[in-house]
Amino acid sequence: MSVLEVAGLRTHFFTRAGVVKAVDGVDFTLQRGEVMGLVGESGSGKTVTGFSILGLVDPPGRIVGGSIRYRGEELVGAPDERLRELRGNRIAMIFQDPMMTLNPVLRIDTQMVEAIQAHERVPKKAAWERARDGLGQVGIPSPEERLRAYPHQLSGGMRQRVTIAIAFLNAPELIIADEPTTALDVTIQAQIIYQAQKVCRERGAAMIWITHDLAVVAGLADRICVMYAGRIVEAGPTDDVIDRPLHPYTVGLLGSVPSANKRGQRLNQIPGMTPNMLALPKGCAFRERCARAGDACLAEPGITEPAAGRALRCFHPHGIEVPA
Amino acid sequence: MSVPLIEVRGVTKHFVKRLDLAGKIARRLGADVDEEVVHAVDAVDLAVRPGEVVGLAGESGCGKSTLGRMMAGILPPTDGEILFEGIAASEMSGAQRRAATLAVQMIFQDPFASLNPRLRVEQIIGEAPLVHGLVDRGGLSDYVDDIMRNVRLDPALKRRYPHQFSGGQRQRIGIARALAVRPRFLVCDEAIASLDVSIQAQVLNLFMDLREEFDLTYLFISHDLSVVEHIADRVVIMYLGRIVESAPTEQLFSAPRHPYTQALLADVPRLDQRKHDFSPVAGEIPSPLDPPPGCHFHPRCPHAMPICRTQQPVLREIAPGAFSACHLDGNSGT
Ligand SMILES: Nc1ncnc2c1ncn2[C@@H]1O[C@H](COP(=O)(O)OP(=O)(O)OP(=O)(O)O)[C@@H](O)[C@H]1O
Ligand SMILES: Nc1ncnc2c1ncn2[C@@H]1O[C@H](COP(=O)(O)OP(=O)(O)OP(=O)(O)O)[C@@H](O)[C@H]1O
Ligand code: SF4
């Protein structure tokens, strides 16, 4: 059975200025031990997708359609109590800002022991030892000392590693990591990815790694989903998506990443601006920035499967020539 | 070789970290607490030749912005000299100093914070050239239009305010404001870091076009090594206030010599590097309040020797145009 099956997910925000269709048609499946990269630019709906899975969307936002199945169990419409039980236990989240997870006025050990005891009857001493081992596993030196520290006494990278340790405390089956390394240096980023990778592999946990950085998921993910304006516009195995992108937005995004073989040359730039979620163009949301747009694109492209394991929303994909 | 457009010799910047209230009270009560000194930049030499793009990279807090601000002339050094076209700032006449001030401009990371929200775009761009007499009132409107076209902004938008623009457009306004005084040297400090991926490429392309059009020289500061690799002719790597390596871009990326550069490059995620095990450099960035003695990198260096703990390695030319500060003299393999 898949760990997670998301189908037709739609999460909208009903704001005074209008309805923001933050997530508007997201489908994917995640198997045990699989790492999925969810990429897309700011505002494309990555975080809201993660929040929807965790049942953390607050008003004025609401899941208005679709289904989220965790090991076959429907989470959309599930009681709050059940979602709380899953969160931090079977499903864990790592946020970009570690202070979303950490309480600034409590010592690390207090927080970690609490996180264990919230889901399991464990004597305090055993919980404390598990917390200490957890810190060791994410590469924190002298974990016993760190356990006595307050969050502000740790560096940013150290704090983020503590939240990873907390996320893994109860051996979750699914981890949603929302840009956990975006604010950090490459050296610290590599340490954190290394730890997350290791723990996933050792425990067979599945992971969704949310980022705007294609290079990070290229080295980490088995599969990539590319989001644009609330939809997954292209998905597939990492190598396929990066080496043979089909969607014009993916092609543009890949072309805009500086890399050694493009040194000193002009980068391929995606024209126009990032979309205004309150005034998306009719039909394909990428239409006004797309060089391949045609009359067909005035309608909404549905999901197609151009090759095994790949998904696409586009009328005139690359690799398939546009009829003159 | 030509005279460097801008050069720093032994520049140092110390920041005194003032005691907070708790610290002051503790000291009054006789506790042994002192004001701490951050060695943000420590005796750095760097020369930038006309037309060159120098990329400056290194981990957060290593002193990139501090060095950049000193080179831009907006932060006085604690020690050392800054020369513009071979003339030290301390020896310039008033006119020379004014010319140098205009010739060197800075572009910041956050385009919003650096633009006055109450001014229209035409005022933001036109103010300095008018004050400095580069243009008169009659010619101002056309002048602003030209500059806006240079940065690919529609002059029809010039009566708008900064908040009416997207992030990428605001960064263009910042670039236009700098260009308006006809600078020769631009210090770009994380100038594309706050922009969305698809917009980063637009602004990076603009920087490359402007370099050609206006014969500009850049110090391009970025923590993103792929950006530095893309735009720079020469790359300078800093670690805890010191330059550890400087080399032509291609050399530095294909054959890094300093152990720190090697570790840093190994950690950069790359599109062409598929599913692999990340194997990060060990250890934390030490505190700049109390940097390790000798070679600052020795606690994390896989090649550290006894001498590294006591003696600071000097920056030496170890191949034509390639400098490294390491007791191994760049023989650490790759
Ligand atoms: N509480 C809210 N009220 C109204 N709109 C919201 C709310 N939260 C998110 N949105 C909107 O939903 C859209 C998707 O936001 P989301 O945070 O998922 O983007 P993202 O892809 O995670 O972007 P980033 O890379 O910047 O984190 C955005 O247009 C955002 O403005
Ligand atoms: N005004 C200041 N007062 C006190 N300390 C400062 C000041 N400005 C910078 N520092 C300190 O000097 C050191 C170098 O800072 P700097 O901003 O130059 O680093 P950086 O390399 O630009 O880092 P980043 O990549 O995070 O921008 C840091 O330890 C910083 O905390
Ligand atoms: S559907 Fe049309 S507009 Fe949209 S990406 Fe494909 S070609 Fe471009």
Ligand code: SF4
């Ligand atoms: S001087 Fe010593 S510690 Fe420093 S980088 Fe070279 S080998 Fe490593």
Ligand SMILES: [Mg+2]
């Ligand atoms: Mg987000």
Ligand SMILES: [Mg+2]
């Ligand atoms: Mg800086």
